[in-house]
Each structure stands twice: as C-alpha cells, then as structure tokens.
Amino acid sequence: MSHTMPISITYHQTKLVVPTIIAPRETKYLSEIDDQGSTRFHSHILIFYKYNSSMKGKDPAKIIKNGLSKTLVFYYPLAGRLIEGPNRKLMVNCNSEGIMFIEADANVVLDKLGDSIKPPCPHLDILLHNVPGSDGIIGCPLMLAQVTRFSCGGFAIGFRVNHTMMDAYGFKMFLNALSELIQGAYVPSILPVWQRDLLSATSSPSITCTHHEYDGKIESKIAWESIEYKLKEKYFFFGNTEMEAIKNQVSPNCKSTKFELLVAFLWKCRTIALDLHPGEIVRLTFFVSIRGKSLKFELPSGYYGNAFITPAAVSKAGLLCSNSLTYAVELVKKLKDHMNEEYIKSVTNLMVIKGRPELSKSWNFIVSDNRSVGFDEFDFGWGKPIFGGVSEAISYISIGIPVNNEKGEKGILVAISLPPLAMEKFQKIVYKMTFKNVEGANIISKM
Secondary structure (H helix, E strand, O other): OOOOOOOOEEEOOOEEEOOOOOOOOEEEEOOOOOOOHHHOOEEEEEEEEOOOHHHOOOOHHHHHHHHHHHHHHHOHHHHOEEEEOHHHOEEEEEOOOOEEEEEEEEOOOHHHHHHHHOOOOOOHHHHOOOOOOOOOOOOOOOEEEEEEEEOOOOEEEEEEEEOOOOOHHHHHHHHHHHHHHHOOOOOOOOOOEOOHHHHOOOOOOOOOOOOHHHOOOHHHHHHHHHHHOOOEEEEEEEOHHHHHHHHOOOOOOOOOOHHHHHHHHHHHHHHHHHOOOOOOEEEEEEOEEOOOOOOOOOOOOOEOOOOEEOOEEEEEHHHHHHOOHHHHHHHHHHHHHHOOHHHHHHHHHHHHHOOOOOOOOOOEEEEEEOOOOOOOOOOOOOOOOOEEEEOOOOOOEEEEEEEEOOOOOEEEEEEEEEOHHHHHHHHHHHHHHOOOOHHHOOEEEOO
C-alpha cells in the first residue's frame, strides 16, 4: 500500500440540489426492513475517475450536479427529510429540500494516491466532507455528494447515503439512472418503485420464527460493549492461495460457496481470538438478499429500498473452536433455509412488536457480502472508474468487497474489528491456517 500523502483541498460553496421539476409533496412510510435499528447509519462510497481527453474542457462537478437534479425527478423521496412517528416508525417528508452537494479542488495528481484510494481510504474525511449539522438520520439531507477535481483532470465522487432509504443494490440503481440521464436518456431504463408496504408488518403482527440475530444475554451484550470502544480495525485479503488453504480444512463432502467458506473460517478464527468461555453462545449474522428469490411475493425490479434479512447461526464458543471447520461451514450453509415468506413476515412483525431493535451485540459476527454490488461500473462520460466501492467499514459490520492486491491478483478484502490483543491473536491464527508468515501478510491497518 502507498504511503499516505498530504492533500491540500479547497471547498467551494455547499449547495442543495433539488429535482429539476416540481415533485409530489407527500409523506411516504419506510418498510420495517428499512427502519430497523441497525440500518440507521450512513454508507460512504468513493468512486475515482482518470482524466479523459475526450472530455477536455468539461467540468465533472457541473455535469454530475445537473445529472443529480434530473435523477431526483424519479427518486424524489431522496430529496426529502425523515421524520419519526410513534413506535420509532420512520417516514419521508417529500418536501424537495434537496440533497447536499459539495464541489472541491485538490492539489494532487490522482496517480500519486496509488492504492490509498482503496479501503480503508485515509482521505475519506476530505473527499467526503462532513458539513456540520448534516449527518443526522432524522431531519437531515438523505444524501451528500462531493465531486473533487484533481490537478491532472481526474476526479473523485463521494457519496454519503442514509441507509434507511436504500441498500447497496438500491443505490446501484440510483447510480445507473444518474449515468443514463447524464448520457442523454430522458428516463432511466429501470424506473424506481417505492412499494415499501411489500416489506411491512401484517395488520395483526406476530413473531412466528426464532430470530437469534436480535436476541442475546444482557451480560454478553455488556461484555462486548465494554470492549467496543477499544476496537482496532484491519483489512484482510483472501486470494486463490488463501481460499485453497481454507478449503483444504473442510471435508470433501461439504459443498459450499466461496463466501460461505470464508465467513465460516473468519467466524471460527474470531471466536478463538476472543478467548471466550466454552459455554458462551456466539452468533454469526449474515445479510441475505430477498431480491430475485422464488417467493410467493416478488419485489419489482425497480424496488430500491432495503431488501434483506439477517438470519443468525448460533453455537457454543467451545464447540465452534474445537470442531473442524466443516462444523462452522454447515452452520453457515443452513442460513439459506430462512429465505421464505414466513421468516420475512416474522422479521417485519418483530420490528413493530419489539420497537425496531438493532442486531444483537452479544458476541455477534455480522457480515455483509458486497462483492457483486459493482460501484466500479458507472460511466458519467469519462469511462469506467479506476476504483469504486464502500470506502470504510461500519465498526460492527464486516464487509467483503472485491479488490485486486498489489500483485494484481483478484480476491476478497474483509474488514475485521477486534480489541488490540484479540486482533493480534486473530492475525496469527488466520496466517497460521492459511500457511502465511504474519510479517509478510497482506494486511492493511485502518489509518
């Protein structure tokens, strides 16, 4: 990874971008999946573009700002503000106040930043400036966009998005619409659909399934929260060599996807590193998309709201640590069994009955697979980006993203957060089990 170099940046006046035509004034309810406790945060995405001589004389900030205005005609709820009703229910006041837009200039050539544009990007705070008072969940802009021009003619676009409004797939739809409208389309190829009632609670809600992802002992939650403030974050790269070493530790009869295998491996290593009592219950919570699944109800292709469930695998720490990796993989594979209508309805009902809780913090390893999101696909006239993706992890969620390492090898980069001593132990276990030398390991610390 390249050394972090200082960047001097000039910010121009912050503006609010509104739809180009008058949008409907109304109040829209979010779904129960949207407004659960664990989605009430902002996602940060950075996308980098090289200079393109065919776009000479064209200002990316102006083009993207105008494109956002056009896109908000179709995604007009994003120009509104959230309000909170009884039982913490979130609604969007579609008042067209607008999204926040920042224009900036940096005195550096994009190439000089090297691999530091990839997670964990040390320049996030300047490429996505936090305007004071703008980063709340309620009553604040639902999106912030910043275009930073580099001295070479390249530029970066940073987005801060309120996660209650849409998940990664929904934001990908928004970016696709932005790209199409900038390049001359009159309407997006996929029109956005609200229909959040599809993932809302029933009129007489009842919880019919077990939801380990939202339960846990108070003592375990307190134990985790007592160390949470000390967490150290590191990124681990897993290429073909590492995955082959992990696969060799599993029974040949145990068939799984690459990500199921990796998640099971990390869960086991993390649990060993935390050095818990053998009888302590540990959890693995996995984000599973509802889109494209054969269910009795089908989400429309234009649905851009949050569309996932988060089933949890559970085990006693002692069993997870002492058994072979096959034990953990089999537990992870069973999470797919929860993908049915009853489980989805039970989750939405739980949100109403239990007051929209957060995911359990009771020794819970929470994982999100962002490998196929594809934030590096969008062309705004300058060609495809050299990098696009989530720019930092959320402290309690481990995100898996596709990257190429310094040798150009394709693999998965995963963010892990642990207290310092547990992190040290975790590193040693991971590299021992993937036959690597810790000193020469492909690891990136949070700057």
